[in-house]
Amino acid sequence: MTGIKGKVIALTGASSGIGEVTATYLAGRGARLVLGARREDRLNAVVDRITAQGGSAVGVVVDVAHREDLKRLTDTGVDRFGRLDVLVSNAGTMAVSPFDELRQDDWDAMVATHITGLLNGIGAALPIFRRQRSGQFVNVASTAAYVVTSPLAVYAATKTAVKVLTEGLRQESGPDLRVTLVSPGFTDTEGVGKGGSPEAAAALLQQRAEIAMPPSAVASAIGYAIEQPDGVDISEIVVRPTVQA
C-alpha cells in the first residue's frame, strides 16, 4: 500500500494537541481512524468533527498505561475496518518539575504513559501486523530525547526510552513492517507544562508563546512517514521550530 487513503490508523492521545491535529490531517486524506484518549468528551468532539467533515473515525476511551485498553484500541481497528495498518503512539504528559520537589506521581505518570504505554501498544499491534505481514509503528518522542535540559530530566529520560525502544523494534521488525520515530520540538499545544510545577510550567508557557510551531508541522511529518510505499521506512524525523536551539 502507498499513501494514506484507506489506511486503518489507530492513534493515542487524540483528544487534544498533536494527536487531535494529526487525526484531522489523516482523516482529510482518507484514513480510517481509531482514536484513543482518556477524556471521553474531548475524544467524542474530535470524532464528531471528523465525521461531520465526511471522514471516518471511531473513538475508544483508553488509558495507555493499561495493557487491555491498547488491545481494545487495536482490536477495534480490526473489528470495524478489517485490518490495522498503523499505530501512532502519541499519548504523553509534560508534567515536568525539578527533582527536589519530589513530584513522584508525575514521574510515575511519565514512565507509565511514555514507556509502559508504548510497550502496551507494541504488545497489542505487533501480533496483528505479523499476521497481516504488514503494519507500521509511528512513535512520538521529543527533541528532549536528544538534549537534556533542567527540569525536564524525567521527561527526557522517558522520551529517550521511546527513541531506544523504537530503534530496537525497527531492527527486529524485518522486511514486512515499518517503524518510525517522530521527535517534535516546541509545539503549540495545551499539554506544554500541564500538571508540572508552577515555575516550570510558567517557563515552558513563556517559551511556547515565543517559539512554538503549530501542531500541523508534526501532523504532516507523521503523514509523510505513513504515505511512503510499503518497502520504504522513514526511520526518524526530528521536526522543530527554526528558532529552537
Ligand SMILES: NC(=O)c1ccc[n+]([C@@H]2O[C@H](COP(=O)([O-])OP(=O)(O)OC[C@H]3O[C@@H](n4cnc5c(N)ncnc54)[C@H](OP(=O)(O)O)[C@@H]3O)[C@@H](O)[C@H]2O)c1
Ligand atoms: N507540545 C510539545 O512541545 C511537544 C514537544 C515534543 C513532544 N511532544 C509529545 O507529543 C505528544 C502529544 O503531546 P501534545 O503536545 O499534543 O499535548 P496534549 O495536547 O496534552 O496531548 C496529549 C494527549 O495524550 C493523551 N494522554 C495523556 N496521558 C494519557 C494516557 N495515560 N492514556 C491515554 N491518553 C493519554 C491526552 O488525552 P487525555 O488526557 O484525554 O487522555 C492528550 O490527548 C506527547 O507524547 C508529548 O510528549 C510534545
